[in-house]
Amino acid sequence: MQLLNIFKSLDISHYIYLSTVLFSIGMFGVLFRRNAIVLLMCIELMLNAVNLLMVAFSEYMGDAQANGQMFVFFIMVVAAAEAAVGLAIIVMVYRNTRKTDVSFLDSLKD
Amino acid sequence: MSNLLIILGFPLFGFIFNGLVGKYLPKSVVGSIASLMVAIPFFVAFGMIGDLSNDAQYSVNWKAYTFLTLDNIPLSVSFTIDRLSVWMTLIITGVGALIHLYSTGYMKNDEGFYKFFSYLNFFIFNMLLLVLGSNFLMMFFGWEGVGLCSYLLIGFWYKNVEFGKAARKAFVMNRIGDLGLLLGLYLIFSKFHTLEYSEFSNQIAAGNHSDNLLNAISILLFIGAMGKSAQIPLYTWLPDAMAGPTPVSALIHAATMVTAGIYLIIRNQILFALSPFATEFILWIGLATAMLAALIGLKQTDIKKVLAYSTVSQLGFMFVALGVGAYSTALFHLTTHAFFKALLFLGAGSVIHGMHHEQDMRFMGGLKKKMPLTYWTFLAGTLAISGFPFFSGFFSKDEILAATYSHGLIPYILLLLSALLTGIYMFRMFFVTFHGTYRNEKWDYSKVHESPLVMTIPLMILAVFSVFGGLINLPKYITESGSLVEWLKPMLPIMEHHEIGHSEEIILLGLAVLVFLTALIYTRIVFLKRNRVPTDSETGFFSVMRDKFYVDEAYNLVIVRPLEILGDLLHLIGEGIFLKIFSFGIYPLLQVVSRLNKRIQNGNIEFYLLYMIIAVIVLLGVNLIFF
Amino acid sequence: MMNSLFSLPLPFLVLSFITILCALYVVTSKNPVHSVLALILAFFSISAHYVLLNAQFLAIVNLMVYAGAIMVLFLFVLMLLNLNKDSEPVKSKIWGIAATISAGMLLLVITAAFQKSGVAIYKGSADDIGLVKNLGRVLMTDYLVPFELSGILFVSAMVGAVLLGKRESNSESLLDKGNS
Numbered sequence: 001m002q003l004l005n006i007f008k009s010l011d012i013s014h015y016i017y018l019s020t021v022l023f024s025i026g027m028f029g030v031l032f033r034r035n036a037i038v039l040l041m042c043i044e045l046m047l048n049a050v051n052l053l054m055v056a057f058s059e060y061m062g063d064a065q066a067n068g069q070m071f072v073f074f075i076m077v078v079a080a081a082e083a084a085v086g087l088a089i090i091v092m093v094y095r096n097t098r099k100t101d102v103s104f105l106d107s108l109k110d
Numbered sequence: 111m112s113n114l115l116i117i118l119g120f121p122l123f124g125f126i127f128n129g130l131v132g133k134y135l136p137k138s139v140v141g142s143i144a145s146l147m148v149a150i151p152f153f154v155a156f157g158m159i160g161d162l163s164n165d166a167q168y169s170v171n172w173k174a175y176t177f178l179t180l181d182n183i184p185l186s187v188s189f190t191i192d193r194l195s196v197w198m199t200l201i202i203t204g205v206g207a208l209i210h211l212y213s214t215g216y217m218k219n220d221e222g223f224y225k226f227f228s229y230l231n232f233f234i235f236n237m238l239l240l241v242l243g244s245n246f247l248m249m250f251f252g253w254e255g256v257g258l259c260s261y262l263l264i265g266f267w268y269k270n271v272e273f274g275k276a277a278r279k280a281f282v283m284n285r286i287g288d289l290g291l292l293l294g295l296y297l298i299f300s301k302f303h304t305l306e307y308s309e310f311s312n313q314i315a316a317g318n319h320s321d322n323l324l325n326a327i328s329i330l331l332f333i334g335a336m337g338k339s340a341q342i343p344l345y346t347w348l349p350d351a352m353a354g355p356t357p358v359s360a361l362i363h364a365a366t367m368v369t370a371g372i373y374l375i376i377r378n379q380i381l382f383a384l385s386p387f388a389t390e391f392i393l394w395i396g397l398a399t400a401m402l403a404a405l406i407g408l409k410q411t412d413i414k415k416v417l418a419y420s421t422v423s424q425l426g427f428m429f430v431a432l433g434v435g436a437y438s439t440a441l442f443h444l445t446t447h448a449f450f451k452a453l454l455f456l457g458a459g460s461v462i463h464g465m466h467h468e469q470d471m472r473f474m475g476g477l478k479k480k481m482p483l484t485y486w487t488f489l490a491g492t493l494a495i496s497g498f499p500f501f502s503g504f505f506s507k508d509e510i511l512a513a514t515y516s517h518g519l520i521p522y523i524l525l526l527l528s529a530l531l532t533g534i535y536m537f538r539m540f541f542v543t544f545h546g547t548y549r550n551e552k553w554d555y556s557k558v559h560e561s562p563l564v565m566t567i568p569l570m571i572l573a574v575f576s577v578f579g580g581l582i583n584l585p586k587y588i589t590e591s592g593s594l595v596e597w598l599k600p601m602l603p604i605m606e607h608h609e610i611g612h613s614e615e616i617i618l619l620g621l622a623v624l625v626f627l628t629a630l631i632y633t634r635i636v637f638l639k640r641n642r643v644p645t646d647s648e649t650g651f652f653s654v655m656r657d658k659f660y661v662d663e664a665y666n667l668v669i670v671r672p673l674e675i676l677g678d679l680l681h682l683i684g685e686g687i688f689l690k691i692f693s694f695g696i697y698p699l700l701q702v703v704s705r706l707n708k709r710i711q712n713g714n715i716e717f718y719l720l721y722m723i724i725a726v727i728v729l730l731g732v733n734l735i736f737f
Numbered sequence: 738m739m740n741s742l743f744s745l746p747l748p749f750l751v752l753s754f755i756t757i758l759c760a761l762y763v764v765t766s767k768n769p770v771h772s773v774l775a776l777i778l779a780f781f782s783i784s785a786h787y788v789l790l791n792a793q794f795l796a797i798v799n800l801m802v803y804a805g806a807i808m809v810l811f812l813f814v815l816m817l818l819n820l821n822k823d824s825e826p827v828k829s830k831i832w833g834i835a836a837t838i839s840a841g842m843l844l845l846v847i848t849a850a851f852q853k854s855g856v857a858i859y860k861g862s863a864d865d866i867g868l869v870k871n872l873g874r875v876l877m878t879d880y881l882v883p884f885e886l887s888g889i890l891f892v893s894a895m896v897g898a899v900l901l902g903k904r905e906s907n908s909e910s911l912l913d914k915g916n917s
Binding site: 045 | 745749756760761763764769772776779783786787790791794798799802806807810811814815818820832833835836837839841843844847848851856859860866867871875876879880887890891894898899901902904
């Protein structure tokens with residue numbers, strides 16, 4: 001399939017900026033949200049930003065083996081596993097504390 | 111060479127032997143060995159006089175080994191026996207042996223008996239190093255060694271803190287003088303590239319060196335002599351050194367150690383002869399010292415202190431002789447002084463022994479009957495030092511006076527006055543101590559006893575020398591030959607001797623006798639007939655004299671106190687500030703810091719996340735900025 | 738960059754716009770369900786980006802895995818725990834400022850890092866690189882070991898999740914208690 005060759009009219013820098021902005025937004029969310037589930041979602045957002053950048057570079061560098069895209073596969077694998085386990089933990093915590101607020105998980109303090 | 115080994119090795123052996131095993135041997139063995147170790151070198155040296163007298167240039171040299179090599183110049187441990195050094199050796203070992211013998215009686219009841227004799231032998235060894243060395247290096251070794259022994263022996267009764275302080279004072283003042291000596295040695299080494307006496311003297315005599323250099327070296331060497339031979343301003347240690355046992359005072363502070371400075375100057379007479387400024391300086395210092403010490407001694411009541419100030423004063427006489435260029439005369443006076451001063455000190459020791467350790471003349475009196483031997487020998491010494499005609503002191507002092515007269519009138523008058531004062535204070539002490547009524551309440555008159563033979567035999571021998579010792583150097587108007595000066599002339603060619611007219615000489619002689627008679631008559635009237643006893647209440651100038659012109663107090667105020675204050679200040683800074691801040695302050699600091707740090711770990715996940723992100727940002731930023 | 742903003746191709750511009758807007762809504766929305774839905778939309782736009790970048794297969798996989806499975810899981814848990822706007826905890830304003838500053842700093846630092854370094858020359862790639870045939874070949878030949886390992890990873894994650902979710906016999910069931 002012939003598709004638009006985006007890099008004829010774009011520079012890699014645009015994708016870098018886009019990815020970085022998404023990453024920062026995700027980081028902002030991690031710091032700002034207290035709900036544990038939304039926290040995980042923001043982490044997923046960050047991971048996706050990175051995925052985007054990987055694919056962009058893969059195309060830009062003309063990779064014959066599509067290494068970037070392969071890496072994205074594996075990031076997705078890990079993200080999926082992590083989401084599953086993370087949510088299981090949150091459910092567990094909710095069962096014990098009736099809250100999803102992360103600020104209440106401070107029993108490791110001094 | 112074997113002679114040198116004996117002369118040097120025996121006292122050293124005595125030191126080591128007595129030091130190591132003396133504690134386990136009976137006292138008689140310790141004492142005899144120590145005395146023998148000094149007496150045998152005397153006889154060996156005496157035996158060498160024959161060889162030395164036959165040939166003017168004869169000398170025994172021995173180079174043991176090279177101590178170190180600086181700049182390709184070897185500094186070696188080497189010794190030489192020539193007329194000058196053998197003469198000094200005779201004095202040292204002769205008087206030393208007599209004092210060793212005396213000490214076996216005097217220190218009989220002391221528990222540190224073996225230690226005393228080991229120190230004494232070590233002292234003799236060091237003194238011999240000093241006079242037998244053929245270069246400045248060996249002399250310096252001996253110089254420091256006798257300083258050490260002086261310290262050890264002054265503070266011999268170490269349990270008394272005051273004695274320890276006196277010992278320390280002697281050592282420190284000596285050290286101050288040593289600084290000058292060292293600087294002089296450095297100058298010599300750097301400018302003349304040798305420390306050997308012979309090479310040094312040859313270089314000086316041959317070339318023309320700058321006057322300033324020679325004067326500088328001379329003055330620096332003289333500063334060393336100032337400390338060792340107790341001249342102004344470094345004399346205050348000697349009276350305090352009387353804290354040591356009396357034999358120590360006799361040996362070290364009368365006959366030998368304090369003469370090391372004189373020896374140094376005599377040995378380098380060529381240097382000093384070419385430094386007129388320095389010799390003028392020496393002359394005036396000697397004069398001032400002779401005068402000052404005589405004035406102070408006039409009002410002292412402790413018999414040892416009187417003798418101490420007398421020593422300082424007589425040393426002043428010797429330096430005056432050096433200052434006017436009469437080097438051999440100074441040596442002659444050194445010799446006679448060794449005789450009668452050792453005699454006087456040992457006699458004082460005998461008195462102290464018989465009076466059960468009483469040293470204050472106000473609490474003595476009338477001892478003539480009880481201690482006849484001591485009395486007569488002491489009289490001989492007193493007459494000698496005051497210049498009784500034809501005793502040894504008369505001849506030596508007269509020579510010095512004559513030489514001073516030919517140098518200048520004012521020095522002569524001042525010196526004559528000092529001689530008068532010498533007579534006065536000596537006879538004052540003699541009359542108050544031995545005549546009059548017995549004034550001691552603590553020690554019964556019946557218990558006053560004469561000293562044992564082992565103490566009185568040295569007294570008698572020394573008395574004989576004090577009386578007849580002048581015969582070794584009779585002046586020219588009596589005999590032409592057989593004098594010490596003539597004998598030493600090949601070694602000490604310089605003898606500034608302005609010829610005085612025959613009539614002037616007779617006048618000088620008469621003046622000297624007159625001075626003696628004045629002193630004798632005055633003191634006889636005041637102290638014998640009128641029975642005046644020195645009291646504590648003195649007024650005006652006399653109290654200043656008695657209080658040593660407050661020199662010690664001045665030193666204390668100007669030098670010692672500021673140093674102590676500096677020390678306290680530094681202690682305050684060091685311990686106070688640094689210790690308090692850095693050692694004791696660390697703990698509260700740590701507490702505060704850790705309390706702050708504790709708040710970081712509050713268990714809050716959000717905070718941890720924030721810290722992680724901040725760390726990442728910081729790392730990236732640092733990476734950007736610096737790389 | 739701003740001058741050339743409108744010289745960018747339209748698809749890119751629109752998609753980026755949508756992505757960023759959705760991301761912002763994800764992090765600021767009070768209602769967690771709204772956050773989930775916004776995130777799904779964001780994933781859609783990112784998949785479109787993938788298509789633009791010649792990674793067609795990856796776009797579909799993204800949709801299937803991320804938007805289809807993971808987000809559904811999130812939604813499911815949200816429903817299970819019955820969270821909505823009321824029970825959402827709120828952070829103080831200071832945290833907002835701190836978070837903004839941190840995110841801003843991060844943006845700044847990464848941009849600066851990029852400015853400092855140079856970028857390579859564009860090298861175009863084959864048109865059909867993103868097709869499943871090619872990707873599959875690479876996956877099965879070069880990346881076989883990671884492929885198998887990811888299988889093991891999945892198994893362990895499943896086991897872990899099931900174990901964690903297992904209820905103890907004595908504790909109350911969530912369904913029993915309801916909204917207590």
